[in-house]
Amino acid sequence: MxxxxxxxxxxxxxxxxxxxxxxxxxNIENExxxxxxxxxxxxxxxxxxxxxxxxxxxxxxSLDSIISPCDGKVVVVEEVYENEFFxxxxxxxxxxxxxxxxxxTRYPVSGSVLYSKYHPGKYLVAWHPKSSTLNERTTVAIKTxxxxxxxxxxxxxxxxxxxxxxxxxGDKVAQGTDAGFIKFGxxxxxxxxxxxxxxxxxxxxxxxxxxxxxxxx
Numbered sequence: 752m753x754x755x756x757x758x759x760x761x762x763x764x765x766x767x768x769x770x771x772x773x774x775x776x777x778n779i780e781n782e783x784x785x786x787x788x789x790x791x792x793x794x795x796x797x798x799x800x801x802x803x804x805x806x807x808x809x810x811x812x813s814l815d816s817i818i819s820p821c822d823g824k825v826v827v828v829e830e831v832y833e834n835e836f837f838x839x840x841x842x843x844x845x846x847x848x849x850x851x852x853x854x855x856t857r858y859p860v861s862g863s864v865l866y867s868k869y870h871p872g873k874y875l876v877a878w879h880p881k882s883s884t885l886n887e888r889t890t891v892a893i894k895t896x897x898x899x900x901x902x903x904x905x906x907x908x909x910x911x912x913x914x915x916x917x918x919x920x921g922d923k924v925a926q927g928t929d930a931g932f933i934k935f936g937x938x939x940x941x942x943x944x945x946x947x948x949x950x951x952x953x954x955x956x957x958x959x960x961x962x963x964x965x966x967x968x
Contacts, residue, residue, distance in 0.1 A: 754855055756915050756932040757803025757812035768796045770854050773886065780925060805855050808960030810927025812861070814897040817947065817965040819957040820859045821939050823848040828905075833942050836866050837900060842949060844941040844964055846934070846957060856916075856931040857960045858893070858924045860939060866892035867918040872907070887933075889916040892942075893924065894948055896968050905933050907936055927960045941965075 753761060770793045778786040785923035810818060848854055872887040887907035894900055905914045915932040918924065933939075943949075947965040951957060957964070 752805050752807065753800070753803045754805040754929075754932055761799060761803060763874040764796050764799045768792050776807070777869065788901065796873050804853060804856065805929075806853060808930065808958070809917045810857075810925055810960045814861065814895070815967045816855065817859045817898065817941070817943060818857070819846065819959050819962040819964050820857050820903055820941065821846055821848055821855065821957075821959040823892060823939075823957060823959075825951050825953055825955045825957060826938070827940075828949060828951070830945060831942075833902070834850040835868075835890055837902065837942065840945055841902075842943045842945050842947060842965075844943065844949065844951065845936070845938055846941070847938050849868070853959060854933050855929060855936065856903075856939065857927050858918075858930045859903060859926065859964065860893055860895045860901055861900065861924060861926040862893040862895040862901075864891065864918045864920050864924060866890065866902075867916065867920050869914070869916065879954065883895060887914060889914055889918075891916065891918045891930070893918075898944055898947060901944065904940040904942070905931060906938045906940065908937040909932065 772789055775785045775788045823846040826847045827843055829843055830840055831843045833841045869889050889905045892900055892902040907914055913934045917931045943965055949965050950963050
């Protein structure tokens with residue numbers, strides 16, 4: 752299954768693949784060059800397909816847990832002061848996504864969207880400490896029955912040039928469902944109450960829609 756954000760790119764890439772494949776097949780006599788071209792474009796198409804894949808996940812639905820919004824590696828677990836919306840100390844858990852990770856963003860909790868805003872910005876590498884505040888990004892806040900207010904940021908990386916955010920203020924959202932997409936290398940910051948019990952550590956690999964990031968006391 753592929754994400755809807757990749758449909759046009761996949762279609763265009765497939766057409767290019769077929770055109771180049773059949774052109775090389777019937778117009779290039781040197782078999783070595785012919786096979787080389789076909790292998791290169793096949794690898795290119797494969798990379799496009801794997802990037803936009805959208806595997807089904809078995810989300811452990813629970814009001815007492817916050818699940819990972821994406822696949823990737825935990826690169827930050829620290830307490831920060833959030834001054835865009837929450838204006839209070841929060842625990843930040845940052846997850847870095849490499850180009851080979853699934854780039855679907857999933858809602859980490861169920862609840863009501865309180866805030867959703869896009870910010871244009873720079874394209875620093877996603878693991879840069881200032882990428883959370885300087886890069887192109889979206890900030891979303893959700894009110895939950897158990898944790899109160901929690902947030903997440905989709906952050907563009909050095910390669911990313913488009914963030915897709917489906918969260919709209921006032922929406923009722925369900926844990927583990929599709930919240931958007933970030934095209935190419937990127938990062939997501941979770942902003943959690945300091946009372947939440949963090950279940951992950953720096954360097955840990957997490958799976959979007961499945962790995963429990965934090966639980967309530």
